[in-house]
Each structure stands twice: as C-alpha cells, then as structure tokens.
Amino acid sequence: MLFRAEITIKLKNGMLDPEAATIKNALKHLGYECRSVKQAAIFKLEFEADSRQNATDVAEGMCRRLLANPIIHDYDIELV
Amino acid sequence: MLFRAEITIKLKNGMLDPEAATIKNALKHLGYECRSVKQAAIFKLEFEADSRQNATDVAEGMCRRLLANPIIHDYDIELV
Numbered sequence: 812m813l814f815r816a817e818i819t820i821k822l823k824n825g826m827l828d829p830e831a832a833t834i835k836n837a838l839k840h841l842g843y844e845c846r847s848v849k850q851a852a853i854f855k856l857e858f859e860a861d862s863r864q865n866a867t868d869v870a871e872g873m874c875r876r877l878l879a880n881p882i883i884h885d886y887d888i889e890l891v
Numbered sequence: 892m893l894f895r896a897e898i899t900i901k902l903k904n905g906m907l908d909p910e911a912a913t914i915k916n917a918l919k920h921l922g923y924e925c926r927s928v929k930q931a932a933i934f935k936l937e938f939e940a941d942s943r944q945n946a947t948d949v950a951e952g953m954c955r956r957l958l959a960n961p962i963i964h965d966y967d968i969e970l971v
Contacts, residue, residue: 813926819933834934834957843953846893846937853899853933854914857926873923877914 813859814866815891820879821851854878866890893939894946895971900959901931934958946970 822828828850835848856873860866870888879886902908908930915928936953940946950968959966 837957838953841953841956843949844938846939847935849935851933851935853931855927855929855931858924859926869923873918873921876921877917 812861812866813857814863816854816856816858816866816870817889817891818854818856818870818874818878819851819887819889820854820874820884821849821886822883823885826883863890892941892946893937894943896934896936896938896946896950897969897971898934898936898950898954898958899931899967899969900934900954900964901929901966902963903965906963943970 831848831850834850835845838845838848856870858866858869860869867888867890870890874886874888875881911928911930914930915925918925918928936950938946938949940949947968947970950970954966954968955961
C-alpha cells in the first residue's frame with residue numbers, strides 16, 4: 812500500500828538557531844520587526860508499507876537514522 | 892495586535908531539487924525505498940500588525956523580499 816508521510820523536523824526548544832536569528836535580523840533591516848522567527852523543515856515522502864503501523868515505523872526509522880538528529884531535533888510524523 | 896504567520900516555502904513544480912534527490916538516494920542506501928521525496932521550509936513568525944489584511948500584506952512582503960525566491964519558489968502564508 813502506498814503511504815504519504817509528512818515529516819516536520821525542528822530544533823528542540825532552547826536550542827540556539829543562528830539561521831533563524833540571521834533571518835530575523837535581515838527582516839529587521841528591511842523594516843519588518845518580528846517578535847520571533849522559527850524555522851522547520853518538512854519532508855514529504857511516498858513509500859510502500861504493509862500497514863499504517865508499519866508505515867509509521869518506517870518513517871520513524873528514517874527520522875532516527877537520517878532525517879533528524881535526535882540530540883537537537885524534535886520530529887513529528889503525519890501519515891496522510 | 893500580535894499575529895502568528897506560518898509560511899511554507901517550496902520549490903515550484905518541475906524545478907530540480909538535488910537536495911531531495913540526495914536524501915532519496917541516502918534513504919535507499921539505508922534500505923528505505925521511497926517513491927518520491929519532497930522538501931519544504933516552514934517559517935513561523937510573530938509580528939505586530941494593525942489588522943489581518945495588514946498582517947497578510949506584511950507576510951507577503953517578507954516572502955517576496957527575503958524568504959522566498961519568486962522565480963523558483965511557491966509560498967503559502969497562513970495566519971494562525
């Protein structure tokens with residue numbers, strides 16, 4: 812069965828995010844004052860799996876082994 | 892009034908995405924065969940604006956002037 816997973820990967824709370832800080836600063840220079848800027852990455856994957864549970868396990872594995880760094884990232888898997 | 896905007900930025904359809912292709916390939920080497928891999932960036936911004944319409948305009952401006960490259964990216968603004 813073909814599954815679509817939407818995986819959101821973001822830095823854990825409290826982690827420094829220099830890229831977001833740079834963007835916030837650049838926006839300020841353009842006249843856009845933001846109280847906060849956060850960023851995250853989304854991966855949309857299509858893959859075959861036997862069941863919904865199996866698909867979740869596969870997506871978990873992909874996150875743990877490649878997509879996210881569990882030390883600094885939180886990830887969220889949504890099967891569509 | 893404080894607004895929260897969630898801005899999703901992704902490559903336009905048909906644009907080559909070498910980063911996603913590399914991830915797809917790396918997943919394959921780990922034993923995860925994906926039919927397709929797409930990625931997008933999300934920015935979560937908090938900023939002050941007079942009205943909802945004004946907040947949308949501000950977010951549009953930030954996308955056009957900094958966050959997205961309108962030649963290769965599509966963006967989607969959602970006020971929360």
